[in-house]
Amino acid sequence: MTDGARRSPRAQDTVSGLSRAARTAVVWAKRFCRWLSILVIDGVFLSYVFVMGSYVATRVASGAGSYLPISGGLVVLLAIAAAVVWGAFGTSVGIKVVAFLTGKPVPSRARGRRRRFVAADAGDSTRIGRPVPEPSRPQPSKTQAPAKIPWYRTLWGWSIVLCLIVTLAAATVITSVDFSRLVRSFPDAAKILRRLVRPDTTIFAEVVRLTIITVFMGLMSTLLAIPVAVVLSFLGARNLTRGPIGRPVYFVVRALSSMVRSIEPIIWAIVFVIWVRPGPFPGMLALFVCSIADLAKLYSEQLESIDPGPAEAITAVGGRRLQVLVYSIVPQIINPYLSFTLYRCDINVRMGTVIGMVGGGGIGMLLMQYVRVNEWEEVSMCLAAIIAVVWSIDTLSARLRARLS
Amino acid sequence: MAEPQLVIERVTKIYERGDVLALRDVSLTVNKGEFLVLIGLSGSGKSTLLRCINRLIEPTSGRILLNGVDVTQATGAELRRIRRQIGMVFQHFNLVKRSSVLRNVLAGRLGYAPPLPTLVGRFPRTDLDRARQSLETVGLVEKMYTRADQLSGGQQQRVGIARALMQEPELILADEPVSALDPATANSVLQYLEEMNREHGVTVICALHFLSLARRYGTRIIALKDGAVVFEGLPREIDNVRFKEIYGEDAEEVEVR
């Protein structure tokens, strides 16, 4: 019964179904994908710098910016060519990005060559340009990270700097940022500010009534969203949805909730205002829909990170799936779930204050009304109520969440 | 010679994802009332073998027979019936930290109690008495309503044992129950298992790290190395040569008193 051989199981008899040739093919396919992604990233990077740079240049030169002074196809071709050259002969931005995202440095012959050039620069003036004879130096392992060169001595470092400069310039131009306009508006701002610090207390009762409606809007939408989100979270947790029916359900739930989350509550509110008439109801529905998606995502992330030990124990005791759920999973998730719910309630009240501006109810409606006619004293009363309510709900929610964890 | 209680026939376990061979053609028999100790290095397959017995892990091939019933082919209600006769004690206790000690111990009866009332936390009166008795056996009755994570490591493991006791099992699997405890507590925990083995006739299969503990408590020792059985026999038969074979050339024995 004593196994005399001390070979590791992997070398001796791997029972994986793939043959040696198939495994080599998989390795080469992975390498090809990596090279392709580096190429794509470099190509996109270079064409982005070119396009934005040309926009800024044409806008500054002639007042009308154009993204593509030469045809788009030509730009793409040039970018790909430059990316291929760069990736083959040096450390390009793409190599750095892929290494960062996957956590593994990219082995490449080019980097070895670069190292030798750097080593040549580093001190031995008689060796500049001449390749170093191989046998005299220990060959670096292909997967070792090379000596760290500071970014300001590398091409990729400066190209990232160039990219940032171009982006900043393009952003300034595209969003027509012009701080002189801001400075010129200071006298008007002073006038408005003077009116803003004197809240008009005659509308106090109305403001309080609307603030209470806003708070209830936030609360109700959270409360109604909780049961739906809890159910959806179990369907959207990777470790609980296995098997032929589980997988597609998981993907559908995750995709749908991502899509719903991408659309802001304001947009949902506009849609619901068209559906049911303006008032607090469409605002509440909009917040309800967004809360379901957000809470489902937060809940399922929590479910995916629970400790599997107690679940193992209850299964070992002979419990059914539902009993495993109730006895091992539910006690672990109640506190995080409550914490996420409080977080979402806070956000819902915040959103509730502005959702009135597009037709949902609450204080946003009054605010919009007064801003349109420049009644800044009444506006400041509304703003004071908004600040008070959002600040207190924020503090309350933060304190309660700190107590829960 | 009576029928052996547990028969493991040529069990193999391969993990697809790393091409790792965790168990290689392991075969052994266990008679009723034995205190079997599994020893071996980390990663030698002790935990995997224990979990294959109650099918927390599915063996890739092979058969396991408990009292003549094929565990590897059982499904659904039958698997649950088999599992409720096997108690398990874990290395990291596997208690529900936020629940009380009583609730954790009562969870041991989930295989026996009627399913619907347990979903709202109601167990039969007899189960509550049984829980009280189990906690008296391990000496933790006064902690019945405290939260599980407020207990020390040794106390938590005793709660784990009380939970296993609730099942009135024929077989107890212990996956390195004392690795996370200090030596004094380790001995007291193992003494509970020994008491159950000697006085109630419960078979115990225990995976341990320390050979001295294995020698002290085991009636039979099985050593695993790289997923295969390398030694099977009485504790006193492990001499230095055998020790090096099991643990490797550089290992030295450490006494745990």
Added chain:
Amino acid sequence: MSRRFRLPKDRLAALAADWDLLILLSYCVYYLVNYWYRATHFVKPSYQVPFPGYAYGLTVAATFFLAVLWENLGTSIGWKGVGLVLSDGNGHPLGLARRVGHVATDFVSWAVTLLAAALVLAPPAGLATLFYGLASRTGIGLLPSAPFWPLGPWYAVLGQTVGLVAALSVVSAGCWWVARALCRWLWPGRKGQTPWVDRAVGSAVCRPADLESLGRPRRWWQTSWGLMTLLLVAVAVYVGALTTQFSLGTLIRRASSTGYFWRRLVSPDFQYFTAPDPDLGDTLLNGIIQTIFMSLMATLLGVLLAFPLSFLGARNMVTKSRWGWGVYTLVRAFFNVGRSIEPFVMAVFFGVLVGYGAFAGVLALFVHTIAALGKLYSEQIESIDPGPVEAITASGGSRVQVLRFGVMPQIIPPFLAFTLYRWDINVRMATIIGIVGGGGIGRFFNYYKNELLYEKVGAVIIIITVVVWAMDYISGRVRERIT
């Protein structure tokens, strides 16, 4: 506050919580009475039942008394949340007779504390009202102007000002002295001394763990806090449904009548994606690019300002010097106010200032980002490990070196993560800020919505979804790698 008395903060928080919950309950009761009256009598929809004026004040006082009663006779929600129980000082729960006595002393004690607080706040409040009254009457801001005081020679005006200030100081000092004396009697400051509330009855307040266990703990539906929570949730949901005019019927009825809208919304029209829209003068593609750059600008500028401000708003950096606390409070107040006003609102304000367009949107996002990022950054700074800071200070490093080598390495990765998170949120905000006059794709959305061109609205929604989702995914992946 003098060091001679210590207000028990947890009991105060519990009382505040219980009182507020009871006030919420009474508000719901008032609302329901109004609602049922309106539903059963033939009156205008805005009719309010005319309760006598003193009814509201009476309700506030009654809820205060009820809160004290609740806390002492059972376990209230506040006490359960904070983790307190009434005991007799020896580990046993307090008996009923002494509890009733405790109600009286607790009520008196808290009432007197509230009176003391009112005394402390009265003079400044009076002063503020004085200035406010002056300001609203004269209309030039917060400064008092001449017409209030009687016109006269300069020495009369000076004498009157001096007299006013002196009188105010004397009154304030008197109020403060009385308040402090009261608090010192009620809440003695030395450790181990029980407050008057407990001394008078012979009780003590302790944590539940210190009480001897009485066997099986009561289930939540047998306790007053459990039942009260249930009642509050039920009433809040009911009143909430009424307040927000929740009506499934409306939803279903209008679903068919708005069918045309849905049909057009789900058949998107990308006609103006790369071709400029003649009414708006730009393409959708330019719009979304503008949106992304708006968020980028706002985030970059926001980081620039939030980074230094966050150090001023972190307790462990700033509060060592005398002016530190003042600066800290100011900066934190700015962060809170800036975070409370959504960029949506600020965009309207900036639109009025610099004209509607992308710049207004950038400014609105910028101000909100400073506040939000500043708060996240300062919380991170407050939670650094003091070890490296100690080590570098001990080895003789200057303040700047301590910052550079002890603080920075710990905070850079979380700061980067927060910045990415904020950029992600800014992209979301930027997509909608055009609706109120910021630029970007929101402008298109607003225009098409007003012109009822729902196919194009659908196209805009799809573009927004794709961009936000992509941004979210990328930022999530990069943040995973940073932390």
